[in-house]
Structure formats: structure tokens, C-alpha cells
Amino acid sequence: MHFKGKAHKVGDHIDTDAIIPARFLVTTDPEELGRNCMAGLEENWVSRINKGDILLGGKNFGCGSSREHAPIAILGAGIPVVVAHSFARIFYRNGFNMGLVLLEVGDEISRLSDGDELEIKALEGKIINHTTGDTVNSLPVPEFMADILAKGGLINYVREKAA
Amino acid sequence: MxxxxxxxxxxxxxPEEIKKPGQIxxxxxxxxxxxxxxxxxxxxxxxxxxxxxxxxxxxxxxxxxxxxxxxxxxxxxxxxxxxxxxxxxxxxxxxxxxxxxxxxxxxxxxxxxxxxxxxxxxxxxxxxxxxxxxxxxxxxxxxxxxxxxxxxxxxxxxxxxxxxxxxxxxxxxxxxxxxxxxxxxxxxxxxxxxxxxxxxxxxxxxxxxxxxxxxxxxxxxxxxxxxxxxxxxxxxxxxxxxxxxxxxxxxxxxxxxxxxxxxQVSGMPPQIACPHLPDNVAGVDDLGEIKVDQVVLGSCTNGRISDLRQAAHILKDRKVDKNVRFIVLPATPKIYAQALEEGLLEIFLKAGGIIGPPTCGPCLGGHMGILASGETCLATTNRNFKGRMGSLESKVYLGSPYVAASTAVAGRIIHPARV
Known part of the structure; x- marks a missing residue:
């Protein structure tokens, strides 16, 4: 749960059609979805991403369609963590279920900029900005969701329960 | 409480007693x-x-x-x-x-x-x-x-x-x-x-x-x-x-x-959500002139029989503007059959509409009505995110079935009372 990478910032209300347009939803393959990550925002957006880079979102990140392909596309693009002002509800749940780390920071998001070099200690909720020397704290992960993460994700949780 | x-x-x-919001x-x-x-x-x-x-x-x-x-x-x-x-x-x-x-x-x-x-x-x-x-x-x-x-x-x-x-x-x-x-x-x-x-x-x-x-x-x-x-x-x-x-x-x-x-509902005119978010809303008369290339009537929001009736009420004995593709997608086979029986489909066909099968199709830019760059659509659907219905350079306006019908006739977004 320790990440280091370059930040890529997007705006408020980034919807899941922007994250992965419907025309790409004819597959469930993470790599293929990853190649088209953010294609609804800008063509070829993904070409700027190096594996391990970090996505910065504004308000209500992931609003709209419930497509789980959205967190899968972000992971498929090589991005393990999203830091945002706030997340849309369905996306937030999906992110955890898929193993994408989501950190909510509210207005503090303004202290993180496109291109910043960030280091993230997810369990401590610490986002260290090596470009500015600043540190931003995230809201704690809800206890119940941390439990699901601790049990290895929802799939493992159900596997135990359904057995 | x-x-x-x-x-x-x-x-x-x-099985758990619900006490307050936030409880899991x-x-x-x-x-x-x-x-x-x-x-x-x-x-x-x-x-x-x-x-x-x-x-x-x-x-x-x-x-x-x-x-x-x-x-x-x-x-x-x-x-x-x-x-x-x-x-x-x-x-x-x-x-x-x-x-x-x-x-x-x-x-x-x-x-x-x-x-x-x-x-x-x-x-x-x-x-x-x-x-x-x-x-x-x-x-x-x-x-x-x-x-x-x-x-x-x-x-x-x-x-x-x-x-x-x-x-x-x-x-x-x-x-x-x-x-x-x-x-x-x-x-x-x-x-x-x-x-x-x-x-x-x-x-x-x-x-x-x-x-x-x-x-x-x-x-x-x-x-x-x-x-x-x-x-x-x-x-x-x-x-x-x-x-x-x-x-x-x-x-x-x-x-x-x-x-x-x-x-306060009384006196509210038809509302339009303008590109590119559903909260970018204005009264239909406050938009200025907005020409459209396509109108979609259908979806899980407004593809039911009452929606088709409203549109047909406006379209009866009228023609769709020659520059507009008017796409009608009855939301279920039962609605389709009912619209056929009531003569609504005939009204749409005679007006110059295109009747497709029940499908979500164009609402999410899937198929059956994708927009090219520079094109504008008025739809009875629920989302007008950038690129939702096709090209990133296209625009979607959201409105009611009445407005869809009047817009199809006029070729521009217009109050149903003014066609």
C-alpha cells in the first residue's frame, strides 16, 4: 500500500463514460480496457501514463454509469491509486472491489498538481508531495471497507461465505 | 424517531436494527x-x-x-x-x-x-x-x-x-x-x-x-x-x-x-439539460436557437407508452424536419405492440421517423444513432456527458418526449406549444 509516481490531474465530475466510453465495453480484458483509459476525456490520454503513476480527480470522480470496467481500465492503464476531492458512490464501491486504492482529500486536492511527484502511504492516509514538499492527509477508509480489503477483497470474502 | x-x-x-444514517x-x-x-x-x-x-x-x-x-x-x-x-x-x-x-x-x-x-x-x-x-x-x-x-x-x-x-x-x-x-x-x-x-x-x-x-x-x-x-x-x-x-x-x-x-411546479416550462452535464439546466425558451441533427425518443427514462403518446400528440399530421433523424425506440416489445395498436407508430412513420427495436442503443453511444463530430442531438435519455452518444465533438441536450417531438418538427429546440 505504498506508491510512488507522477500525478496526472483531471477535472470535476469525471464520469465513467469519460473513463472508458461504452464502445470499448465489448471486452472484460484489463489490458485492452487500460489501453483506452480516459478515451472519453481525450483521445490517447493514456499515452502519458507510466506504470505506477497516480491519478488526481476533482469532485464526484467516477459519476454516471455503474460499469466496473472503469476501475479496471484505470488499473489496466497501470494506475494503482486515485486521489480525489470526492468519489461517486458506485465507483467508490467498485474501486475497492477491484483493488484500486481510492483516497478522498476534499479541498486539499488543490495542493496537488498535474506533474507533481507523489509518494502515498495509503494505510496511513498520507500523500507526500515531493515537488512542493507538502503533505496532504486523506480521510480514513471506512472501517467496513477496510475489513473487506483485509479479507483480500469482496471475491475472497464471498468465497469463504459461500463455501 | x-x-x-x-x-x-x-x-x-x-436483521439489524436501523438507528441512523451512516450505519452499515x-x-x-x-x-x-x-x-x-x-x-x-x-x-x-x-x-x-x-x-x-x-x-x-x-x-x-x-x-x-x-x-x-x-x-x-x-x-x-x-x-x-x-x-x-x-x-x-x-x-x-x-x-x-x-x-x-x-x-x-x-x-x-x-x-x-x-x-x-x-x-x-x-x-x-x-x-x-x-x-x-x-x-x-x-x-x-x-x-x-x-x-x-x-x-x-x-x-x-x-x-x-x-x-x-x-x-x-x-x-x-x-x-x-x-x-x-x-x-x-x-x-x-x-x-x-x-x-x-x-x-x-x-x-x-x-x-x-x-x-x-x-x-x-x-x-x-x-x-x-x-x-x-x-x-x-x-x-x-x-x-x-x-x-x-x-x-x-x-x-x-x-x-x-x-x-x-x-x-413550486405550477408555471414551470419544459426544461432542457444542456451539454455536457445533466445539471446544466435551462427553461426551453431561454436557450436561443439550437439546431439539431438528431432526436432520440426512448430509453429507460422516457421510452414507455405514455412517453410515446405524448410525442405522437405533437407529431400527428406533422412532418419531421428534413435535416433531422428522428429515432423512436419503444422500450419493450409490449410497449411496441401497444403503440402499434394505438396508431402511434403510424404517426411516427408518416411524420418521417425511424422506428427501431427496444434497445438502450444510442443513449450510451452503443449503436443505432451515433453522432458525428459537430452534430447535435436532443434526446429523452438521461445523460449528456461529453461524447456520451458518439464523437467527443458532438452535443446532447436532454428533454421530455413533448420537446423531442416539437424539436423534430422544427429542426431546432422549441417549446411544444410553438410548433
Whole structure:
């Protein structure tokens, strides 16, 4: 749960059609979805991403369609963590279920900029900005969701329960 | 302290006593839904969970409505995957061919969802069933796979915003205009993590279909659910669609709300959501001249028989502008047959419209009405995100069936009273 990478910032209300347009939803393959990550925002957006880079979102990140392909596309693009002002509800749940780390920071998001070099200690909720020397704290992960993460994700949780 | 609608319904399905918003509860589900886009991922997750079977083969609905009739090889193979799973698990409610309709129009019509139910669907517009007094909400495919395996899920009890609507609807103002107006006021994240609960004397003017149109778009304000009380109108609708034993349902007198929104309905003109968010809303007369290349009438928001009737009322003995493609997609086969019988399809055809099969198709830029760069569409659908219906350089405006029809005739967005 320790990440280091370059930040890529997007705006408020980034919807899941922007994250992965419907025309790409004819597959469930993470790599293929990853190649088209953010294609609804800008063509070829993904070409700027190096594996391990970090996505910065504004308000209500992931609003709209419930497509789980959205967190899968972000992971498929090589991005393990999203830091945002706030997340849309369905996306937030999906992110955890898929193993994408989501950190909510509210207005503090303004202290993180496109291109910043960030280091993230997810369990401590610490986002260290090596470009500015600043540190931003995230809201704690809800206890119940941390439990699901601790049990290895929802799939493992159900596997135990359904057995 | 009394309970609001969300709390009352969830309490009926949970062994834990609901005390306050924010509390996390386990909850039994009445029905679990997925479609041809989300079910393939749910099937993958279900396999990984190694559940031997689904919790109840009668309580799962798999509706292949998004890219059907299959638009290409890849989508055909996705449907094939869902079909094989449905057969293997003996799923009763599998829909793909001549029985398929847009899921949120189809399930209420089949009597599969109704008052007091808890419904989870791998589709964000699952909230539609709140129009019938069900707590219904969208989730991702893996949450849905878990619900398919266990028959239960978990919820955080949402805070509730109470929306009081009073007054009488003008001649060409519909429930679509009410929900667009509300989203314009509270914005696309105004109900984030919250439920909307509708109340007020205007409810008496809204039939079950009109209520489902409003509940459908709760998600466009970020809402977890959009709930209507269950009155005689709801019960009549449900009985007509084969359900028995439903009961009236109202919030308790001393229920808790995080916010109250008052809407004066009288005098409200038709509302339009402008590109590129559903909260960018203006009255139809305040837009200036906006020419359109395409009009879409259909979807889980406005593809029901009452919607087609409204559009036909305007289009009768009129012609669609020669520069406009007017696409009509009745949301289910039953609606299609009813529209045929009532002569509505003839009105659309004679006007120069294109009638397609029940499908979500163009709403999400899937097929059957994709926009080129520079093109503009007025649609009765629910989202106008950038690129939603095709090119990133296209534009989508959202409005009611009346406005769709008048816009198709005029070739520009116009008040239905002015064509």
C-alpha cells in the first residue's frame, strides 16, 4: 500500500463514460480496457501514463454509469491509486472491489498538481508531495471497507461465505 | 424517531436494527439484475467466488438490452457468455430475443419489482424502481456477483433529502421536466451518498410511469435511490402488471431528513439539460436557437407508452424536419405492440421517423444513432456527458418526449406549444 509516481490531474465530475466510453465495453480484458483509459476525456490520454503513476480527480470522480470496467481500465492503464476531492458512490464501491486504492482529500486536492511527484502511504492516509514538499492527509477508509480489503477483497470474502 | 422511506424498506430486509444514517447493515435482496455489458464481468467474479450456484434462480434477471440486437462479434460473444451462464444456472428471467426490452422498463412491466422490494442491479439506473416504492440501487458487477451468490448485500444507510413538489403541471410540462429542474438546482453531486424522497400534492398528478422517469434520474444527482411513497396509483399499476399482495407505504411522521427542497411546479416550462452535464439546466425558451441533427425518443427514462403518446400528440399530421433523424425506440416489445395498436407508430412513420427495436442503443453511444463530430442531438435519455452518444465533438441536450417531438418538427429546440 505504498506508491510512488507522477500525478496526472483531471477535472470535476469525471464520469465513467469519460473513463472508458461504452464502445470499448465489448471486452472484460484489463489490458485492452487500460489501453483506452480516459478515451472519453481525450483521445490517447493514456499515452502519458507510466506504470505506477497516480491519478488526481476533482469532485464526484467516477459519476454516471455503474460499469466496473472503469476501475479496471484505470488499473489496466497501470494506475494503482486515485486521489480525489470526492468519489461517486458506485465507483467508490467498485474501486475497492477491484483493488484500486481510492483516497478522498476534499479541498486539499488543490495542493496537488498535474506533474507533481507523489509518494502515498495509503494505510496511513498520507500523500507526500515531493515537488512542493507538502503533505496532504486523506480521510480514513471506512472501517467496513477496510475489513473487506483485509479479507483480500469482496471475491475472497464471498468465497469463504459461500463455501 | 420515525423512519423515512429508505430506512423503512431496508429495515424490512435486514436483521439489524436501523438507528441512523451512516450505519452499515447486511440486507437481503428481492431481485438481482445485470445486463449484457455488466453481466459478463459479474459472471467472471461469480466464478472466482467459486459459488456452486445462484441463491435463487427465480430472483435474478439477466437482460441483454444494451448492445442488442448484437451490434458486432464482440458484443455477440458477450451475450453468448451471459446466455450460457443463464442456462447453466437455470435462470428464470433471462431476456435476449423478442422478449427483451430496456431493463428498467421491462422489469416493472413484468411485475418483477414493486413496493417494499430491495433491488440491486449492475446498472446505475436501477434506481428507477423507486418510482414504485422499491429501494433500488445500482452497483458494480462484483457486488452483483456477490448478491447473486449470497442473496444479500451490504448498505450504508443513506441520509435522505425530502423533495416537496406542490402545484399543478402545465400542459406540456412532465415529470422529466421536474427531475431536470431538481438536478439543475441541487447539481450532479447534490444527492451524493444520499437518497431522494418525493412528496407533495403534485404526486397526485404523476402516474407510475411518470414517477419512474423521476426516480430513474436520481443517480444523475449522485443519489443512491429516488423513492416515491406507495399509494393507490402504485398499487393499481402493480396489480395490472401481475403483482399481488403489495401494501401502501409512507414515511413515518417524525422521520429524519438531512435537507428539504421545495419545488413550486405550477408555471414551470419544459426544461432542457444542456451539454455536457445533466445539471446544466435551462427553461426551453431561454436557450436561443439550437439546431439539431438528431432526436432520440426512448430509453429507460422516457421510452414507455405514455412517453410515446405524448410525442405522437405533437407529431400527428406533422412532418419531421428534413435535416433531422428522428429515432423512436419503444422500450419493450409490449410497449411496441401497444403503440402499434394505438396508431402511434403510424404517426411516427408518416411524420418521417425511424422506428427501431427496444434497445438502450444510442443513449450510451452503443449503436443505432451515433453522432458525428459537430452534430447535435436532443434526446429523452438521461445523460449528456461529453461524447456520451458518439464523437467527443458532438452535443446532447436532454428533454421530455413533448420537446423531442416539437424539436423534430422544427429542426431546432422549441417549446411544444410553438410548433
Amino acid at each position: 420515525g423512519k423515512n422511506l429508505a430506512e423503512k424498506i431496508l429495515q424490512k430486509h435486514s 447493515i447486511p440486507c437481503r435482496v428481492s431481485l438481482v439484475l445485470a445486463n449484457d455489458i455488466t453481466a459478463p464481468l459479474a459472471v467472471d467474479s461469480f466464478r472466482k467466488m467459486q459459488a456452486p450456484r445462484v441463491f435463487d434462480a427465480d430472483k435474478i434477471a439477466l437482460v441483454c438490452d444494451h448492445f442488442t440486437p448484437n451490434k458486432d462479434i464482440a458484443s455477440a460473444e458477450q451475450v453468448q457468455k451471459v446466455r450460457r451462464f443463464a442456462r447453466e444456472m437455470n435462470i428464470t428471467h433471462y431476456y435476449e430475443g423478442g422478449n427483451v426490452g430496456v431493463e428498467h422498463a421491462l422489469l416493472p412491466e413484468l411485475g418483477l419489482v414493486g413496493p417494499g422490494d430491495v433491488v440491486v442491479g449492475a446498472d446505475s439506473h436501477t434506481c428507477t424502481y423507486g418510482g414504485l416504492g422499491a429501494f433500488a440501487t445500482g452497483m458494480g458487477s462484483t457486488d452483483i456477483a456477490a448478491a447473486m451468490a449470497l442473496g444479500e448485500t451490504w448498505f450504508k444507510i443513506p441520509e435522505t433529502i425530502r423533495v416537496n413538489m406542490n402545484g399543478s403541471l402545465d400542459e406540456f410540462t412532465t415529470s422529466k421536466d421536474l427531475i431536470l429542474n431538481l438536478i439543475g438546482r441541487i447539481k450532479v453531486d447534490g444527492a451524493l451518498y444520499r437518497a431522494l424522497e418525493f412528496a407533495g400534492d403534485t404526486l397526485a398528478e404523476l402516474d407510475a410511469e411518470a414517477r419512474m422517469t423521476m426516480a430513474n434520474m436520481a443517480i444523475e444527482a449522485g443519489g443512491k435511490a429516488g423513492l416515491f411513497p406507495v399509494d393507490q396509483v402504485t398499487l393499481d399499476y402493480c396489480r395490472e402488471h401481475g403483482r399481488l399482495g403489495d401494501d401502501l407505504l409512507e414515511p413515518d411522521g417524525q422521520a429524519g431528513y438531512c435537507m428539504q427542497v421545495d419545488m
